[in-house]
Every structure is written in C-alpha cells, then in structure tokens.
Amino acid sequence: MGRVTSPAPLDPAIAARLKRDDHGLVAAIVQQHDTGEVLMLGWMDDEALRRTLTEGRVTYWSRSRGEYWRKGDTSGNVQHVRSVALDCDGDALLVRVDQVGPACHTGTRTCFDGRDLEAVPYAGE
Amino acid sequence: MGRVTSPAPLDPAIAARLKRDDHGLVAAIVQQHDTGEVLMLGWMDDEALRRTLTEGRVTYWSRSRGEYWRKGDTSGNVQHVRSVALDCDGDALLVRVDQVGPACHTGTRTCFDGRDLEAVPYAGE
Numbered sequence: 001m002g003r004v005t006s007p008a009p010l011d012p013a014i015a016a017r018l019k020r021d022d023h024g025l026v027a028a029i030v031q032q033h034d035t036g037e038v039l040m041l042g043w044m045d046d047e048a049l050r051r052t053l054t055e056g057r058v059t060y061w062s063r064s065r066g067e068y069w070r071k072g073d074t075s076g077n078v079q080h081v082r083s084v085a086l087d088c089d090g091d092a093l094l095v096r097v098d099q100v101g102p103a104c105h106t107g108t109r110t111c112f113d114g115r116d117l118e119a120v121p122y123a124g125e
Numbered sequence: 126m127g128r129v130t131s132p133a134p135l136d137p138a139i140a141a142r143l144k145r146d147d148h149g150l151v152a153a154i155v156q157q158h159d160t161g162e163v164l165m166l167g168w169m170d171d172e173a174l175r176r177t178l179t180e181g182r183v184t185y186w187s188r189s190r191g192e193y194w195r196k197g198d199t200s201g202n203v204q205h206v207r208s209v210a211l212d213c214d215g216d217a218l219l220v221r222v223d224q225v226g227p228a229c230h231t232g233t234r235t236c237f238d239g240r241d242l243e244a245v246p247y248a249g250e
Binding site for chain 2: 057
C-alpha cells in the first residue's frame, strides 16, 4: 500500500503568533478587497488558516457543525483570497477577498446588511 | 442616604439576539466609517454594548484585564460611534466609528497594518 502523506502543518512561525480561544480558534474578519465592505466574521483553527493561506480560497472551522467549511463549495459564493493579516495580539485575522455573490447565507451581500441596532451617535464635544 | 439607581440594562430585544461565547462575549469588528479601514477587533458583553449604543463612544470588555475599557480614555484615541449592526447569527457586531488617531496600542493606524501573512493569492480558474 502507498504511504499517505499528510499536508505540511501551518508554518510554525505563524502558529506561534496565534492567540487561540478555549476552542483553539481565532476570529477571521472578511472584507471585500476593493469596496472595503465587511462581509462576515468566521472562525479558523490552525488547519483552516493553513488552507486559506495556501489554496487561494477561504476555509473556516464551523463551530455549529464541527467541521471544516470552504466557503462557496455548496453555495457557489466563493471567496478568493487577496491578502491575510494577523492583528497585533494574534487573536484576529483580516482576510481580504474577492467575494462572488452574497457573503451571507440569508442572501444579503454582507452578514450585517439591514441589521443595524439603534445607537445614539456621537453628538460632538 | 440616597438610593443609587442602576442604569437600564441592555434592551431585552437586542439581548435576546446575542449569541455569546463561553465568557458572555461577542466579537466587535471596528471599521472607520468613511475610509472602510478595519481598525481592530474587540469584545463586548451586554453592558459594554449598552454603553456603546447609548454613549456615542465605544466601550469594550478587556479579557486580559477583566474590566470595562472605553477606548481613548487613557490614550486619547477616542472612537466616536456612527452605527452598530449585529450579524445574521448574533455573534458579531460591526461598529462603524470615527477614529481619532491610531486605533492600535502599538501606534499603527489599524491593528493589522504591516502584519500581512504570506498567502498564495487566488490564481484564477
């Protein structure tokens, strides 16, 4: 039988910078690269980040389903990776993408569209 | 002695929509309202969100210090609230602000500036 080769793990230099939550995850903010729209927030473990950095497509860890989830594989609403940055304290990623179609499973472009909360805006000093 | 009146709690209709993590927190993505820059990611519990919705300034829960933290009280780098939206599944907020000075405690404008990870971009299909 042939030997199955596991993929290389996430770059240890990157892994050492991650500050994971109790479930081993970091938050991934996803932004449309040209318009600046914040599309959604997802969650990544080391392997989801490794796939995202190497495949040109965004993969998340689904907390509700307990499995990897490459955005668009079911819906067709693919996210093509443009860049990925890690924040100063290592617990958040900013993933800039080119989003095909709506990012939200409800059909809106972003997961925040039409979901404003009533806020008292800053009134000046 | 006078009776101390507690502030009203967060609107129950909003509280009912929040999907909090094990620590009672939701993620708050902070975006500069006009340029679209993603400035930082913070964390809010119900009370931090209530203050943010009513005070015109952004308040977080500091997980490292275990206390409320109104951005800019120490540094002067105030965040004036423009709008707040809750995402489709209730675990992330998008807070649009007018940021005074740098958002990052390291002095960079955003917490992601100069912190790109090496990513293989989408190569076309």
